[in-house]
Amino acid sequence: MADPTSEQRFRTQVLPHLNSAFNVARWLTRNDQDAQDVTQEAYLRAYKFFPGFHGENPRAWLLAIVRNTFYTWYQQNREQASATLFDETIHSLEVGNAYQDDSPEVMLIRRENQKQVHMALRNLPLEFREVMVLRELEELSYKEIAAIVGIPMGTVMSRLGRGRQQLAVLLAPMKQEA
Amino acid sequence: MNHQQILELLPAYLDQELSLSEAGELERHLESCEACRQAYAQQRDASTQLRQAELRIDAPPALLQRIEAALPRQITPRGLLRERFGQWLTSRSSNWAALGAMAMSIAVLSVSVTLYRDVPSPEQRLTQELVDDHVRSLQSNHLFDVISTDRHTVKPWFNGKLDFAPPVIDLAQQGYPLVGGRLDFVNDRAVAVMVYRYQLHPINLYVWPGNDAGNTPVVVEQKGYHLAHWSAAGMTYWAITDAGAQELNGFITKLRAQTAS
Numbered sequence: 001m002a003d004p005t006s007e008q009r010f011r012t013q014v015l016p017h018l019n020s021a022f023n024v025a026r027w028l029t030r031n032d033q034d035a036q037d038v039t040q041e042a043y044l045r046a047y048k049f050f051p052g053f054h055g056e057n058p059r060a061w062l063l064a065i066v067r068n069t070f071y072t073w074y075q076q077n078r079e080q081a082s083a084t085l086f087d088e089t090i091h092s093l094e095v096g097n098a099y100q101d102d103s104p105e106v107m108l109i110r111r112e113n114q115k116q117v118h119m120a121l122r123n124l125p126l127e128f129r130e131v132m133v134l135r136e137l138e139e140l141s142y143k144e145i146a147a148i149v150g151i152p153m154g155t156v157m158s159r160l161g162r163g164r165q166q167l168a169v170l171l172a173p174m175k176q177e178a
Numbered sequence: 179m180n181h182q183q184i185l186e187l188l189p190a191y192l193d194q195e196l197s198l199s200e201a202g203e204l205e206r207h208l209e210s211c212e213a214c215r216q217a218y219a220q221q222r223d224a225s226t227q228l229r230q231a232e233l234r235i236d237a238p239p240a241l242l243q244r245i246e247a248a249l250p251r252q253i254t255p256r257g258l259l260r261e262r263f264g265q266w267l268t269s270r271s272s273n274w275a276a277l278g279a280m281a282m283s284i285a286v287l288s289v290s291v292t293l294y295r296d297v298p299s300p301e302q303r304l305t306q307e308l309v310d311d312h313v314r315s316l317q318s319n320h321l322f323d324v325i326s327t328d329r330h331t332v333k334p335w336f337n338g339k340l341d342f343a344p345p346v347i348d349l350a351q352q353g354y355p356l357v358g359g360r361l362d363f364v365n366d367r368a369v370a371v372m373v374y375r376y377q378l379h380p381i382n383l384y385v386w387p388g389n390d391a392g393n394t395p396v397v398v399e400q401k402g403y404h405l406a407h408w409s410a411a412g413m414t415y416w417a418i419t420d421a422g423a424q425e426l427n428g429f430i431t432k433l434r435a436q437t438a439s
Binding site: 015018019021022023026027032036039040043044047113114117118121132135136137138141142153157158160161164165167168171 | 186187188189190193195217220221223224225227228229231232233234235236237238241242244245248249250
């Protein structure tokens, strides 16, 4: 990419979506180090393909590359990936600032809730987890998700429906306790 | 729409992806259908719980640096600097406006201004370029692109990034541990840099293909740094460090002994 304006566009349009790219990679790989590797590889690919990108949605474009990079990685590391059961962020979750006025008990319950939801999402099968993360965490539209995952919008809808049902089932015991 | 179709559309209703007319029809059905109301409530609660848990995980700050370092040079601030600096040097006019706009380390610039007043020989220029690069690698905290004391990590890291395979040798046993590597751009080409340490002194070893130096290392001193260059087996080597000439000589002897074996 010798063209300086293309360089500059990459800097202003693609680099700022690092948090989105990492978040998606993080939930797909379920591991911090792998997510960093996948994100970096995705950025190198994005950099290479960027001169050919003329769309208006660089974030969705980048996330599609992150997803593809992940699947390449996943096929190469399938065995190792399934053996990774421990997820370090569950043990280091921070309580959001908006809730810092709560009493210690409320914070503790909230933190416990957060862990449960984290675990539930983490344990969703990949095909549901990816649409759930793109919709609920990245707040993308059905159209964007359909383009990123490469499925019809109707399938996005049905996977979100089934993903939420599965999540509800996984979270049901916790609701009864509360 | 029948009951089954309504059930299937619930996620889109929740996500406000339905048209007004579809949403209206669905709402009318919900009023009369307990099963659909329950299914909808279940999905809505799951979605709410997920969003309230704030599960988005931000990239660690070091990742941006790592990515910028891995991208081809021009994209990094340092690459941009090098580009502008290069343009300024080529024009070599007293363009003070451009100089001001660069807002760069005055030290590096003034050094270059003094140096470029007289037209230097290619070798002097290369020496100066390496001293500048060495200083910059220390100043901008960009000593490494890959940090590793294991040559089996450093060597593959260069794969695909260069049009040659640099010899990567660890000299930890000899008192000069390999601590990492990076890509750099000197002498108008991409080169491999292996970073070693002698006690607290970093040693940058630049390598690129070529036979333009002699077989015997020549040590020179410039601005308190010691530099040596030589060629061996089709590669040109430049080593630079703030350690003494004797330490640099020791390093070169041990390095050459390993390359030869």
